[in-house]
Amino acid sequence: MEHTVTCKFGGSSLANAGQLEKVRSIIEDDPNRRYVVVSAPGRDDGDCDKITDHLLNIATEGIHFREQRKDTSPKQSYDSVVGTFTRLIDQSGIDGSDLLSDLKKDLNTTLSTDKRIDFIASRGEHYHAKLICRFFQKKGMHARVMMPEDIGFVVSDDFSNARVLPEAYDNLKELKSLDGITIIPGFYGVTREGDVAVFSRGGSDLTGGEVAYAINAAVYENWTDTDGVYQVDPQLVRDARVIPRLTYKEIRLLSSKGFDVFHFDAMINCKKRNIPINIRNTNNPTAPGTLIVSERVPEETAVGIARRDNVAYIYLAKDGLGEVIGATKDVLDILEKHAVKTYHYPTDKDDLAVLVDQNDLISNANIIREEIEHSLKPDVLEMIYNLSILSPVGLGMKHNPGILARAAAALMDEKISIEIVDQGPGQISFHFGIQGYFADAALQTLYKSLIENGYPMT
Template sequence: MYSEENMKVCKFGGSSVKDALQIKKIVNIIKADEDRKVIVVSAPGRDEIHDEKITDHLLNLATNGEHFENQKLFISIDESKFAIIKKFEKLCDDLKIDKKFIVDYLKKDLENCKLKGDERKAFFLSRGEHFNSKVITAYMNSVGLKTKLMLPEEFGFILSDCLTNGKVNSKTHENIQNAFTFKENEVYLVPGFYGVNEKNQIAVMSRGGSDLTGGELAYALDADIYENWTDTNGVYNVDPRVVSEAKVIPRLTFKELRLLSSKGFNVFHFNAMLNCKKSKIPINIRNTNNPVHEGTLILSERVPMEDLVGIAKLDNMASIHIQKDMLGEEIGFSAELLKIFGEFGINTYHYPTDKDDIAILVDQEDLKGKINNLRRQIEKRLKTNEVNVNYNISILTLVGIGLRQNSFAIVDAITALKEKNIPFEMFDMSPSKISFHIGVSQNVSDIALKTLKEELL
């Protein structure tokens, strides 16, 4: 018998809800365990016909084609609109649910929207989750699974700061507790990724934000576990798209997953574990296409059997190298430098420093259209001798709580690269001592990753 004590929050990502076949699989998963009471769904992901996610087509529409143009993908706004409408029509047809009610509203939202700027962007971005949740709720009820749709704008999933990169407001937790009462024996279905601000305008979180919705629900409702269903058997020790011999990691700590996902393991949003970590709610990453696999379990602690558990790779990084005699002796130099990056809205990753030099690692996408002004500001305000930018760097991040006891894996990593004659651009150990970073040129990053995996994992 279901008891609220054992309640599970399940998030199904875009790959798990991309078409009717996948939606039927998730319904079987939900039916297989009556504790799966709160279900979060994403917008349809990439499928066999479309290489782009529905969310990207929506963003393309909202930005008048700029989104794909920037990626040198020539998909017009008409093509995006056609792809979105066709996707939802086909979902309804294949699942045998009333299409009129969903597709008419979708068309109305896309065609009659009078919003401008970020308001328009956030509204369009949210439509994939909004309409997919309606489709899935209708289908679940049609197959006898009593399901209640819980829309963020109705129960109050409040986001603050910015309409296109909202942060969860603490009022959200109280609103969730008030709305999700579990009085009726029904499953709650929630669209991920979006919410509303205090003025009731639609806002979205950062990309991949449905993971965040699941994390917030699990935390507010004190779930027994947060199951995150995707299209791989769990978290692999290296990106399985780069290294085919990658293996699933059975157990990880919250901290290990956070370090790995912020440095390239994009299987789980790096902020989605924060509240679960606080309340010690385990997260289980599992495969919708292979539900018998136990997946990866994320916990507060684990017994470290090995020094390293995973190696992440982050491409398209740039290093901004700044030289000035005695900068290391100038009080406030680094603070002012980081402030300048902040003013340009550029996130900074690592900053190896020395007496007369400092390098700042950034995502090179963030420098687009800004680098000349940024350089001018640094030179003017900090009176630097030289500012040089080195593009196309990859950061390899090696993570494992066992490194605290045995940091010699670092030596093995460097030796392995030396034996393959792979030079490195940067090296840095994190203060927590459970990760270190090696920067290499992007053209050797795949081979560097394979080498490190073979020698160390």
């Protein structure tokens, strides 16, 4: 296999000309880094909102930020987007007047609603790729930009949640025939009809993974602003260390349980071809980062602890409820109808609980309560708010059946109550629901018990 490397750089890695220079140096440092996927520009001027959020606010005529109770008008978002690209063009010293002109035209598109939202949302990556290519060329690099529409990156017409279609991979293989450095915007593809459709948020990771899979890259490097995947949030546990190696399974569990690390769909095809994923730090390029691989021999029990805040749970009780065929499905169907994201749903003979996204639930709580009562007629129906879910993960847990009990005992010693307990069927993760007020202390306790003290393999 040719030792080619696909690199994806996140927005924080590309927030200003200084960051662009770091990226240029990283690419030039290894001639195998030939395929570069880029995100939209990161925040660099005091703006607390991401450029993609501003683009969505423009596309929805202000609805996007109003739903978040933010007082930012479409005009303010427009000025922020244009201002960001103007600043980057000026800082990088390229001729970008045509890019700004085309960007302004695109932001005023007359496309219909779904197509308009995805088209405008993709413009951050689209124009950033063009800008970066010109910056590289100005520095004497042999670089070209290839848009999804140019390379046949074909996706479904599920706007805002597009899926890569099979023919895209044959088309992307043709990238291997190109010499030099190929820059590709992340986050979006084109439908068979030629419309722009974006992936879910964080979709630039997905673009990078799909390009790596199609060209059968030797490694997929995902460059961000941290040294790798930490055992726990280092802002909460100062001594937390970078995890040197994880399996695809472990990182998927960590990503899906609240680790803001990686779009876990991005690794599905990499796993099929055993393409390692290396999470690296643009600001510390000599650090080895975290390597995600198919298999590893665990030297520890828990490798990391994920945390998800703003969780609520719906609790139902009725004699024999857990034995009613379809009871859990009925509840999940109601929640799906009201677009409430669900996480876990432990059951027993006479009761069941569903853990959900609290923000999704609050606005629909009354109608959801009415529909559940009408459908299942429970004796008890409660909605409990302000939970955090703490999820230790690690391959070694499967061989240590006492670890859950030890973790619970550690929390008990600190007088921290556990509201919900659930264990994954693969036995390499479990989940504690803790009142949010105690979440920081609970995380630190679990870290000390399961990781810092080196809970031994048996």
